Amino acid sequence: MISAYSGTQVRAAEEPLLAAGLGDVLMQRAAHGLANAVITELRARGRRLYGTRVVVLAGKGNNGGDGLYAAAFLAGRGMRTTAVLTGGAAHPAALAAFLRAGGHAEELTGETLKPLAAETARAGVVIDAILGTGAKGGLRGSAAALVEAVLEARRTDGGNGFVVACDLPSGVNADSGEAAGPVLPADLTVTFGGAKAGLLADPGADHAGRVHVVPIGIEEHLPAPALRRLEEAELSRLLPQPARRAHKYSRGVLGIVAGSVQYPGAAVLACRGALAAGVGMVRYLGPPEVAHLVRQSCPEVVCSDGAVADNRVQAWLVGSGMGPEDHEQLARARDAIQSGLPVVADAGALPALPSKLAPHVVLTPHAGELAALLKRLEGEADARFGDREAVEAATFDAVRKAAGLTGATVLLKGPATLVAIPGGEAFSQADGTPWLATAGSGDVLAGVIGALLAQAGSAVEPYRFLGMGDDGRWAALAALGAALHGIAGRAASDARSGGPITAGGVAEAIPEIWGKVSMLSNSGAWKRNSHSQPLR
Ligand SMILES: NC(=O)C1=CN([C@@H]2O[C@H](COP(=O)(O)OP(=O)(O)OC[C@H]3O[C@@H](n4cnc5c(N)ncnc54)[C@H](O)[C@@H]3O)[C@@H](O)[C@H]2O)[C@@H](O)CC1
Numbered sequence: 001m002i003s004a005y006s007g008t009q010v011r012a013a014e015e016p017l018l019a020a021g022l023g024d025v026l027m028q029r030a031a032h033g034l035a036n037a038v039i040t041e042l043r044a045r046g047r048r049l050y051g052t053r054v055v056v057l058a059g060k061g062n063n064g065g066d067g068l069y070a071a072a073f074l075a076g077r078g079m080r081t082t083a084v085l086t087g088g089a090a091h092p093a094a095l096a097a098f099l100r101a102g103g104h105a106e107e108l109t110g111e112t113l114k115p116l117a118a119e120t121a122r123a124g125v126v127i128d129a130i131l132g133t134g135a136k137g138g139l140r141g142s143a144a145a146l147v148e149a150v151l152e153a154r155r156t157d158g159g160n161g162f163v164v165a166c167d168l169p170s171g172v173n174a175d176s177g178e179a180a181g182p183v184l185p186a187d188l189t190v191t192f193g194g195a196k197a198g199l200l201a202d203p204g205a206d207h208a209g210r211v212h213v214v215p216i217g218i219e220e221h222l223p224a225p226a227l228r229r230l231e232e233a234e235l236s237r238l239l240p241q242p243a244r245r246a247h248k249y250s251r252g253v254l255g256i257v258a259g260s261v262q263y264p265g266a267a268v269l270a271c272r273g274a275l276a277a278g279v280g281m282v283r284y285l286g287p288p289e290v291a292h293l294v295r296q297s298c299p300e301v302v303c304s305d306g307a308v309a310d311n312r313v314q315a316w317l318v319g320s321g322m323g324p325e326d327h328e329q330l331a332r333a334r335d336a337i338q339s340g341l342p343v344v345a346d347a348g349a350l351p352a353l354p355s356k357l358a359p360h361v362v363l364t365p366h367a368g369e370l371a372a373l374l375k376r377l378e379g380e381a382d383a384r385f386g387d388r389e390a391v392e393a394a395t396f397d398a399v400r401k402a403a404g405l406t407g408a409t410v411l412l413k414g415p416a417t418l419v420a421i422p423g424g425e426a427f428s429q430a431d432g433t434p435w436l437a438t439a440g441s442g443d444v445l446a447g448v449i450g451a452l453l454a455q456a457g458s459a460v461e462p463y464r465f466l467g468m469g470d471d472g473r474w475a476a477l478a479a480l481g482a483a484l485h486g487i488a489g490r491a492a493s494d495a496r497s498g499g500p501i502t503a504g505g506v507a508e509a510i511p512e513i514w515g516k517v518s519m520l521s522n523s524g525a526w527k528r529n530s531h532s533q534p535l536r
């Protein structure tokens with residue numbers, strides 16, 4: 001699991017070591033990790049260190065100090081290093097070390113801005129150490145002008161050096177991933193002590209490139225993370241496996257209220273997602289025309305046009321492919337949401353939610369749907385997240401806000417899919433490929449999460465190892481679904497040499513991904529019944 005922290009959490013964890021006079025030791029460790037990452041990257045690219053030009057953009061604080069110490073180390077290895085001092089001053093000891101090592105420093109001024117921007121754009125390596133966790137707001141003033149000029153020079157002259165962000169791309173908010181001003185996008189972010197939450201949430205995640213965490217000795221002082229990312233070890237532990245004496249009802253039945261005469265395909269794709277994700281049985285409720293199509297495409301599904309109350313299930317999925325005019329389906333969706341069972345509420349169910357929900361209700365909006373939901377809940381006049389762009393500019397805050405206002409678990413779909421419960425645990429999964437942005441892909445995801453909810457029952461124990469409160473399991477389940485969906489999408493594309501995929505293709509890829517991920521677990525996966533079948 002990747003654990004990510006707010007800037008404040010990391011700074012608090014540094015406190016005891018700073019109080020013990022270890023500030024310079026921490027900085028040396030950070031700088032060393034940064035320099036080593038640069039060397040590893042250059043070697044991986046088949047580039048020589050000797051003579052390669054490095055420009056470090058160094059702010060006046062400790063982030064700039066890290067960058068200057070790292071550049072001093074690289075100068076000692078024969079790299080040609082220039083420091084651009086962006087804040088009118090620099091960390092004195094780090095600057096002295098840099099100059100001693102043979103580095104060359106330039107002050108950023110009105111006159112030097114253009115030539116320094118051109119030099120930065122041409123450099124083989126750029127270390128962005130303007131601002132770190134001490135930033136207030138985005139880049140401003142001459143530092144902002146420099147980054148804009150570098151971006152412009154790269155656009156026009158095509159510089160292709162790689163950019164390494166020191167701790168986080170300067171101007172990205174460590175807590176939220178927001179970026180109020182210009183940002184130099186990094187190929188690699190080397191972050192210290194623990195990943196920053198803003199590196200796992202867009203737009204910060206988009207600017208960060210690959211994220212590499214360098215331990216500096218503060219780790220034992222870190223609290224519970226602000227944001228988690230499940231990796232293979234956790235996924236394999238959390239994937240349900242049928243017990244030897246399982247029967248279809250004990251494995252979990254998912255009721256699906258989805259699709260409409262206008263969008264019948266959504267019902268089919270949701271069913272396919274659910275069937276691929278290990279559920280014991282799917283019951284479909286909807287108009288006869290849609291049920292007919294579902295039967296033809298998925299003969300495993302039991303269809304009816306009955307009422308929610310007449311169907312015994314362990315979880316519901318409602319809303320995919322439904323519009324505001326589908327009154328009968330919407331009435332079923334409301335009944336399902338109020339049943340007290342775990343529910344995925346997707347697409348068309350989102351505008352028709354009851355006012356107070358609980359974390360066992362998982363909402364699955366994309367950014368546009370989340371904006372509409374928040375606009376309704378906050379009131380149009382006060383809405384901070386009134387449109388898709390506003391949500392995309394602050395995804396982590398938006399998803400947390402929606403969880404807080406609704407009381408539900410909220411999953412915001414996107415390149416980094418975020419999941420949050422009210423006032424608590426949050427996850428970020430970025431396992432997919434942009435090819436997943438294809439019609440019907442969200443319906444498959446809703447089916448997958450529905451199937452996981454149906455299999456999870458009320459079990460709490462399997463999630464304890466994640467170190468969260470009990471409600472956090474709803475977020476973990478949703479994150480597990482997003483991860484499966486993302487990995488399956490990537491596998492489906494890889495099987496076509498990286499080419500496009502269809503939503504149906506994603507569903508088809510899920511069982512094999514499930515099998516592969518489960519095989520990684522040797523601790524015995526999640527067992528609902530007492531007689532478990534060992535994994536082979
Ligand atoms: N505390 C420590 O001893 C350690 C800190 N570390 C590094 O130090 C960084 C944090 O250092 P600082 O607290 O000095 O803060 P920064 O280096 O992030 O920011 C420095 C200063 O920039 C100014 N500033 C803030 N917002 C600005 C903006 N929007 N535009 C222009 N200037 C702005 C402020 O005066 C601020 O104090 C971390 O990100 C990490 O890289 C690491 O070296 C590990 C140890």
Ligand SMILES: Nc1ncnc2c1ncn2[C@@H]1O[C@H](COP(=O)(O)OP(=O)(O)O)[C@@H](O)[C@H]1O
Binds near residue numbers: 433438439
């Ligand atoms: N750029 C992207 N990179 C990776 N995954 C993406 C990207 N854009 C969208 N996705 C994923 O694709 C799915 C799209 O869902 P959604 O927008 O609901 O599609 P639809 O409504 O057509 O079913 C989500 O799982 C989302 O996380």
Ligand SMILES: [K+]
Binds near residue numbers: 129132166169170
């Ligand atoms: K930085």
